[in-house]
Amino acid sequence: MTEQRPPNNVGWWEWLGWKGSPTPALQHPAEEPIPTTSVVAVVAPKIVNQTVVVPQTGWERLKAIYERENSMEKDVTIRVVRMSFLGGFLVGGATGYAQARHAYETNNVGRKYLSPSDAVKRKIDYAIVRFAKGGFGTGFKCALISGSIVFLTTHVTAYRDKFASWYFPAISALVGGVFTFPIGLIGSMKAVGLGVSSGLTLSAVVHLYAMGIDKPVNDAYKLFKRDYEKELKSAAEWDSRVSELMEREQIVWRQQAVKKLKQLDHERMAVNDD
Structure with a gap:
């Protein structure tokens, strides 16, 4: 007789008639449906640091002076020109006024005028003209x-990227000699001597400043330039805020806008302190 083998899916005990607890079939985990929509990961934007190009050559450093908005070289030159013109105008005008008074009294002896007030008026007009002429010159x-x-x-400091103490006396002597060359050799030599003495005085001031902060002269110049340009930037930002406030609230007088902006800043600081 041929031996009958139980089917593969029936256990021996069940084939023999035993009704035990059925063996649970292996349950395969249900496969999760694949979503039809794709999920795109949101990646935070990377912040790329801006590369600051540092001028390498002297001409590039000179060019960078006029490409920057807040440059110490430009601002210092403009301030010195303004103050020098104002001081020279007052000194030259006062000197010219004294000379004009003496010349007027000498050249107008015996001249007749319509009235005493007319004589005073002409004298004042002559003095004003000579004051302006001498002052402007x-x-x-x-x-x-x-x-x-x-x-x-x-600009020489920017070109060489180094400040030296001999810049002031050398350049002062050169400028004085060039501008006084038309009056002769003796006048040029006097101007050179005056330029050297005034330049040495400025160099002494620079050395005292460097000694005060305990740094070499070159480092003191760079530190002064950095602080100066920082102040220029702060002043430019303040002027921009004042102009924006004047435009937004239609304020005519700038001093009124400055006062109001200071008041707003004070109130904002008081709220933050609370």
Whole structure:
């Protein structure tokens, strides 16, 4: 007889008639349906640091002076030119007024006028004209010489990327000698001597500043330039805020806008402190 084998899916005990507990079939985990929509991962944007190009050559450093908005070299030169012109205008005008008074009294002896008030009026007019003429002439010369010294000193420093104490006396002597060359050799030599002495005085001031902060002269100049440009940037931001407030609230007077902006800043600081 052929031995009958139980089917593969029936256990031996069930084939023999035993009704035990059925063996649970292996349950395969249900496969999760594949979503039809794709999920796109949101990636935070990467912040790319801006690369600051540092000028390498002297001409690039000179070009960078006029490409920056807040440059110490430009601002210092403009301030020195303005102050020199104002000082020269006042000194030259006062000197010219004294000379004009003496010349007027000498040249107008015996001249008849319509009235005493007419004589005073003509005298005042002559004094004003001579004051303005002498003031503008002297102021222009002072502004040109002082501005040239500061301009050349700051730009030579930027070109060489180094400040030295001999810049002021050397450049002052050069500028003085060039501008006084038309009056002769003796006048040029006097101007050179005056330029050297004034330049040495400025160099002494720079050395005292460097000693005060306990740094070399070159490092002191760079530190002064950094702080100066930082102040320029703060002043430019403040002016921008004032102009924006004037435009937004239609304020005519700038001083009124400055006062209101200071008040708003004070109130904001008080709220933050609370």
